[in-house]
Amino acid sequence: MTAPFVAPLLQMLLAQTRCEILMRWRVPAFSVTNLALPIVFFVFFGLPVAHLTRGDGVSLGAYLLASFGAYAVGNVMVYGFGIGVANERGMKVDRLMRASPLPPLVFMLAKVLTALVFSLVALSLLIGFGIVVGGVHQPAAVWVTVIARLLAGSLPFIGLGFWIGYWSGPNAAPAVANLIYLPLSFASGLFVPLNQLPDFVRAIAPYLPSYHYAQLAWSALGAGKEPLRESLLWLAGYSALFLTLAVRAYRREERAKFA
Amino acid sequence: MTPVVELIAARKRFGDVEAVRGVDLTIAEGEMVALLGPNGAGKTTSIGLMLGLRRPTDGQARLFGHDPADRRARSRCGVMLQESGTTGVLTVRELVDLFRAYYPSPLPSERAIALAGLEAKAGARAWTLSGGERQRLYFALAVCGDPEALFLDEPTVGMDVETRRAVLESIRALSAGGKTIVLTTHYLEEADQLARRIIVIDHGVVIADATPREIKARIPSKRVSFSAGAPLSDAIFQGLAVQSLEVAGLRVRLLSHEPERVLKTLFERGVTVEDLEVTGADLEEAFLSLTARR
Numbered sequence A: 001m002t003a004p005f006v007a008p009l010l011q012m013l014l015a016q017t018r019c020e021i022l023m024r025w026r027v028p029a030f031s032v033t034n035l036a037l038p039i040v041f042f043v044f045f046g047l048p049v050a051h052l053t054r055g056d057g058v059s060l061g062a063y064l065l066a067s068f069g070a071y072a073v074g075n076v077m078v079y080g081f082g083i084g085v086a087n088e089r090g091m092k093v094d095r096l097m098r099a100s101p102l103p104p105l106v107f108m109l110a111k112v113l114t115a116l117v118f119s120l121v122a123l124s125l126l127i128g129f130g131i132v133v134g135g136v137h138q139p140a141a142v143w144v145t146v147i148a149r150l151l152a153g154s155l156p157f158i159g160l161g162f163w164i165g166y167w168s169g170p171n172a173a174p175a176v177a178n179l180i181y182l183p184l185s186f187a188s189g190l191f192v193p194l195n196q197l198p199d200f201v202r203a204i205a206p207y208l209p210s211y212h213y214a215q216l217a218w219s220a221l222g223a224g225k226e227p228l229r230e231s232l233l234w235l236a237g238y239s240a241l242f243l244t245l246a247v248r249a250y251r252r253e254e255r256a257k258f259a
Numbered sequence B: 001m002t003p004v005v006e007l008i009a010a011r012k013r014f015g016d017v018e019a020v021r022g023v024d025l026t027i028a029e030g031e032m033v034a035l036l037g038p039n040g041a042g043k044t045t046s047i048g049l050m051l052g053l054r055r056p057t058d059g060q061a062r063l064f065g066h067d068p069a070d071r072r073a074r075s076r077c078g079v080m081l082q083e084s085g086t087t088g089v090l091t092v093r094e095l096v097d098l099f100r101a102y103y104p105s106p107l108p109s110e111r112a113i114a115l116a117g118l119e120a121k122a123g124a125r126a127w128t129l130s131g132g133e134r135q136r137l138y139f140a141l142a143v144c145g146d147p148e149a150l151f152l153d154e155p156t157v158g159m160d161v162e163t164r165r166a167v168l169e170s171i172r173a174l175s176a177g178g179k180t181i182v183l184t185t186h187y188l189e190e191a192d193q194l195a196r197r198i199i200v201i202d203h204g205v206v207i208a209d210a211t212p213r214e215i216k217a218r219i220p221s222k223r224v225s226f227s228a229g230a231p232l233s234d235a236i237f238q239g240l241a242v243q244s245l246e247v248a249g250l251r252v253r254l255l256s257h258e259p260e261r262v263l264k265t266l267f268e269r270g271v272t273v274e275d276l277e278v279t280g281a282d283l284e285e286a287f288l289s290l291t292a293r294r
Helices: A009-026 A028-035 A037-049 A060-090 A093-099 A104-132 A140-152 A155-167 A173-187 A199-207 A209-220 A228-258 B043-051 B092-100 B109-115 B131-143 B161-176 B188-194 B212-218 B259-268 B283-293
Strands: B005-014 B017-027 B032-036 B058-063 B077-080 B149-153 B180-185 B197-202 B205-210 B222-228 B244-248 B251-256 B273-280
Touching (some): A009 A028, A009 B092, A028 A037, A028 A104, A037 A104, A060 A104, A060 A155, A060 A209, A093 B077, A104 A155, A140 A209, A155 A228, A173 A209, A209 A228, B005 B043, B017 B205, B032 B043, B077 B131, B092 B109, B092 B131, B131 B161, B161 B188, B180 B188, B188 B212, B197 B212, B205 B212, B251 B259
Parallel strands (some): B032 B180, B149 B180
Antiparallel strands (some): B005 B017, B005 B058, B222 B273
C-alpha cells in the first residue's frame, strides 16, 4: 500500500474547527448569547455613563467595555464548553467520535479554537459598538492589548466550562453554568464596578477567578488593582484547579462509557 | 496476513452482568461476517470490544494487529453504531466532508452520499432527516473514508423496505469490492442474504460459527400452530424434526426448520389439522430452543 496510513492531524483539526464554528453559529442559544448579550448588558449598564471619567482618570466607558469584554469571553468559554459538551454527551455524539480515527485531543482543541474565534468576534463587536455608539475612545494599541490579554488569559474558563460539560447532564448544564458564571461575574465587578457593591462582595471579589481575569483588561487601561504577575498567578492557579476537575470528570465518564 | 479482527478469550463484565463470556474469533481480510443473535445477546458489546470502544475485562482484542484504539487501526475502519448521534445543525454533506477529513484517502463526497442513497438530502440538516434517512447518513459516514473494514451494528434498523434493500445492495457491492464487513443483525434473513459466515452469539458466547446454510439447518426457522380435531397423545410427535413443542388442550405450537415434513407426517398419523398457520419463527424463540438444547 502506498497511501498514507493516517490522515494528517492538521487536516482533521481544520475540518473539525470549521464544523464547530458552523455549529455554534447556527445555534442561536450559542451565537446570540455569545455575541449579543455582552452588547445588551453594555447598553444598559455602560452607555448611560460611558462619557464619564473615573476618579483615576480612566474613561468609565472604556473601563466598562473592558469589564463586559471579560464577561463576554468567559461567557463564550463557560457556556460553549459547559452546555456544548453536555449536549453532545446527551446526543451521544461522543460514541461515534470515539470510534472514528479522530483523536480526542484534536476534538477538544477544535472546540478551544472555535471558542477563541467566537471570543474574538464577541470582543470586536462589543468594542466596536462602544466606539461607534458609545463614543468611547482609546488608542488602538490599548484595544489590541485588551483583546489579546483576554484571549490569552481565558484558560481558567475553558477548564470551568469543560468541567461543567462533563460533570452535569444536558438538562442541568445551562442552569449550572448560569448559577456559577453569573454570580461569579457580578461579584467580580464585571457588571457594576466593585466600589458600588456591598462590602461582603468586595471582600470576596479578590479571591475570584473572574476578578483577576478582568484585571488583565483593566490594567491595560491603567485601572488595574494589582501587578500583572499577580493576576497571572491567580489565573494559573484557577486553571490548574478547573482543568484538574475537568480531567477527573472526563475520566469518570470515560470509565463509565468506554471502560 | 494479519487478521482484521481478533478476539482472544475476550470477556466483558458490566457490574454483575457478564455481557461477553469468553469469545474467541478471528475475521480475515475480505470476509463478510454477520454476528447474529437476539437482543441482549452480546453482539453490540462484541463489536465494542473489536473497535476498542470497550476494554475487555479479560482476554484480548486486536484490530489489524494493533490495539483497537490505535489511530492506525481506526483509520482503516468505518463504523456505524447503534445509539450514536450526530450534530443536527450540520448538513449531510458537511458531516460527510467532516468524516472524510478523518481518513487518509477518502471517497469523493458525492460517491459516499450516493452509496447511502442520500443524494436528494445532501443539503438537508441532519435533524430534519427521518429515522431511516438518519441510518443512511450513518452509513454514509461509515463508508466515506473508503476504509478497508466496515463495522455495522444493526445497519438496517428503522429503514423502510425500499431503503433497506438499497443499503443491503451497497453493502454487498462493497463486499464484492474486497472490503471486510462485520455486521450485527437479529434478522436471520438479513444475515443469510449478505454473509458468507454467520457467527451466532447468545448469552455472551459464540454458539455457532458457520456458513448460512449450516446455521439455517440448525435454527428452527418456522413456527407452526394449529388446532387438532381431537386430543393428541405425546406419541403422535415421536421422531419429528421439532425443536420446541407446546400443547395446550387442542392448540399445538411448535418450531421446526422442516414444517412441510412435520405436517406431512402428522397427516399420515391421522391428525386432523384446523386453523393452520406457518410463520417465520421469531429469532428470539428460535434461539431459546437452540440454547435450550445445549
